[in-house]
Amino acid sequence: MDTKKMAIIATKGTLDWAYPPFILASTAAALGYETQIFFTFYGLQLVRKDLSVLKVSPLGNPGMPMKMPFGPKWFKSINWNMPNAIQAIVPGYESVATALMKQTISNNGVATIPELRELCQEAEVKFIACQMTVELFGFEHSDFIDGLEYGGAATFFEFAGETDICLFI
Amino acid sequence: MNFDKELDARGLNCPLPILRAKKALAEVSTGQVLKILSTDPGSVKDFAAFAKQTGNELLSTAEAGGEFTFFMKKK
Numbered sequence: 001m002d003t004k005k006m007a008i009i010a011t012k013g014t015l016d017w018a019y020p021p022f023i024l025a026s027t028a029a030a031l032g033y034e035t036q037i038f039f040t041f042y043g044l045q046l047v048r049k050d051l052s053v054l055k056v057s058p059l060g061n062p063g064m065p066m067k068m069p070f071g072p073k074w075f076k077s078i079n080w081n082m083p084n085a086i087q088a089i090v091p092g093y094e095s096v097a098t099a100l101m102k103q104t105i106s107n108n109g110v111a112t113i114p115e116l117r118e119l120c121q122e123a124e125v126k127f128i129a130c131q132m133t134v135e136l137f138g139f140e141h142s143d144f145i146d147g148l149e150y151g152g153a154a155t156f157f158e159f160a161g162e163t164d165i166c167l168f169i
Numbered sequence: 170m171n172f173d174k175e176l177d178a179r180g181l182n183c184p185l186p187i188l189r190a191k192k193a194l195a196e197v198s199t200g201q202v203l204k205i206l207s208t209d210p211g212s213v214k215d216f217a218a219f220a221k222q223t224g225n226e227l228l229s230t231a232e233a234g235g236e237f238t239f240f241m242k243k244k
Contacts, residue, residue, distance in 0.1 A: 027184040030191035031222045109182040109209075119188055 005034045005163040009156070012169065013042030015054040015098060015113065016064075020169050021046065022116035028165075029123035037120075038156045040130035043169075044137065047129055047144050051114050055098045059087045069103035121147060128155060170229065170240050173201040179208045179236065186212045187219055194225060194243050202228065205239040212237055 006028045010021040021037055028035045039047050045054060058064045058081070066080040087093050105112065111119070121127070131150040134141070141150070149155075160166050176193040178186035186207045193203050205216070213230060216239050220227035228240040 023184050026188055030184075030188050031219065109180045109185070111182075111185050 003032065003034050004165075005159070006036075006165040007156070007160040007163045007167070008035075008037045009168045010037050010039050010043035010046055011041045013045030013054070015056040015101060017169070018046050018054055018113045019116070022113065022120055024167065025125045026116055026119045026123060029120065029125050033165075035120075035123075036126040036128060036159050038128045038130065038160075040133050044129060044133055044139065044144075046113070046117070047127055047148055049143065049145055051117075054113060055094050056101045057094050058082075058097050059094070060084055066097070066100075067104070069100055069107050117145075126159075170204075171202065172204040172240060173197050175204045175206070177206050178212070179206050181207070182209050183211050183215065187215055190216070190219065190241070191223075194241070197243050199243055201243050203241045203243065205241065207237045207239070208235060209237075212239075216241070 006025070008021050008025060012018070021043075025035045025037055056064070058066055062081075064081075066082075067078065068076055068080070070076070102112075126149070127145075127147065128149045128151050129144060131152055134144075134150065141148075174193055174197050176189055178189050181189070186205065186209055190203065190205055193205075197203060207216075209215075213232075216227055216230065219225070220241060224244040226242040226244070228242055229238075231238045
C-alpha cells in the first residue's frame with residue numbers, strides 16, 4: 001500500500017489557531033501519513049523560536065467563551081464576555097485573556113503548542129516556511145526554528161499535488 | 170489480560186493519548202500487547218480509528234468510573 005499523504009497550509013498566527021495544524025499533523029503522522037505543513041502569512045508565527053508571541057484575543061471574537069479557569073464550579077461557569085468597545089480600551093486585556101486560556105488548556109490536559117510542535121518534528125512532519133512572507137514581514141531566518149525549509153507556492157504544489165488530504169487553515 | 174507494556178494517558182486530552190500510544194507501540198515488538206489507561210471520552214472512538222488505520226489490533230475496550238482501558242496488540 002502506498003503511504004498516504006497530507007498537506008496543510010497554516011495561515012493564522014494566534015494561540016487558538018495554532019492548534020488545528022499541529023494537532024492534525026501530529027495525529028496524521030501517528031497514523032502513518034507523510035505530512036507537510038506550509039507556513040505562510042501570520043502562520044509564520046507558529047515556527048518562530050519564541051512562541052510567546054502567540055496570543056488569543058476575545059476582541060471581535062463572539063464565539064470565544066470567557067470563563068475563569070479557577071474557583072468553584074458556579075464561578076467557572078460564568079461567561080465574562082464584554083462589549084468590544086470595553087475590551088478595546090482596557091490595557092492588557094489580550095494578555096490576561098491569553099494567560100487565562102493557557103491555564104484552561106493546562107487544566108484540561110491539552111498539550112501546549114511547543115509540545116505539539118516538538119511532537120510533529122519528532123514524527124518527521126516536514127515544515128516549510130513561505131520565503132515571500134518571511135521577507136514581506138521583515139523576518140530573518142534566525143527568527144525561526146531549525147529544520148525549516150524555505151520555499152514558495154511551487155514548492156507547496158510539488159507535495160500537495162500528490163496528497164490524499166489537503167487543508168487550508 | 171496479559172500485557173507487555175502499560176501506558177498511563179489519564180488526564181491527557183486529544184491528541185495526546187494517541188500520540189503517546191504510537192510512541193509506546195514503537196517500544197514493543199510485533200504481537201506484544203500494550204495496555205492503555207485514559208480518561209478522555211473521545212479516546213474510545215479514537216483508539217478504534219487508530220487501530221483500523223494502522224493495522225494494530227484493538228483487543229478490548231472497557232470503561233469503569235470514567236476511566237477507559239484499552240488493550241492493543243502490535244502489528
